[in-house]
Amino acid sequence: MDKVNQVLAVFNTSLFDNLVKEPEARYGVSSELRTLLKQIKSCKAKLDKARALTEGEQKRLYEDFIVEHTYNSNAIEGNTLTLRETDMVLRGLTIDKKPLKDHLETVGYKDAFYFVIDLVKHTQPLTEYTIKQIHQLVLADKPSDRGVYRSIPVRIMGASHTPAQPYLIAPKMEYLIESYNESDNNIVSKLAQFHIDFESIHPFVDGNGRTGRLLVNLELMKAGFPPIDIKFTDRMRYYAAFDEYHTNGSPEAMEILFAEYLLQQLNDRLEILNGNY
Secondary structure: OHHHHHHHHHHHHHOOOOOOOOOOOOOOOOHHHHHHHHHHHHHHHHHHHOOOOOHHHHHHHHHHHHHHHHHHHHHHOOOOOOHHHHHHHHOOOOOOOOOHHHHHHHHHHHHHHHHHHHHHOOOOOOOHHHHHHHHHHHOOOOHHHOOOOOOOOOOOOOOOOOOOOHHHHHHHHHHHHHHHHHOOOOHHHHHHHHHHHHHHHOOOOOOHHHHHHHHHHHHHHHOOOOOOOOOHHHHHHHHHHHHHHHHHOOOHHHHHHHHHHHHHHHHHHHHHHOOOO
């Protein structure tokens, strides 16, 4: 857990320091989203006035989060390990009658998350190289495809859009990264849009969803926020948020989903500080 300890110093001083800006003016922004962003800002202000989490509290929260997040992110992509089995695999055990692929995905995701933790303290702008490094760790079960953009066209079963053709991946990724790094929109809105665009490009043969969710958490933590964990049980709403964007061009369903998860993480920390856990 050395890497967890390294990032604690960053969280002690910068956690929640990134004030939530108002959403960029655009047609049809709902009061629900504006309210959520204001609640996030209010929760941040309360945390500023409260005592800091102890190192032990932060470390325990992080350890628990890694297990649940690894389970949920992998389960969304079809991994069959339960939450308990995921915890066991992360402790070095082997689950009888479960595919080797599921074990490798679990260990790979853990390694990728620790790599993300290590990146947080550097606070460098997002790059194509970083994205490929994360993907290389995520795709532990497919060595030949790790960290390499796909060279074949693909379709996403049940999705309402077609991913970018292989020859368009590199320029689209370059534009996406540049646009994200230059955006001054609030962290929730800019990450929701980035996540939708990244998954729409679908730059890799496999591992796009897991890599994309890790990128969201990398950027949240770099901005001083806690990571979020989209639950397996919430996957249909998550899928619907992509479909809504591809149907009517609005990222708001994803923005609201991200905002709700982020607000829950902030409130969880307040409850710990208030002794309500």
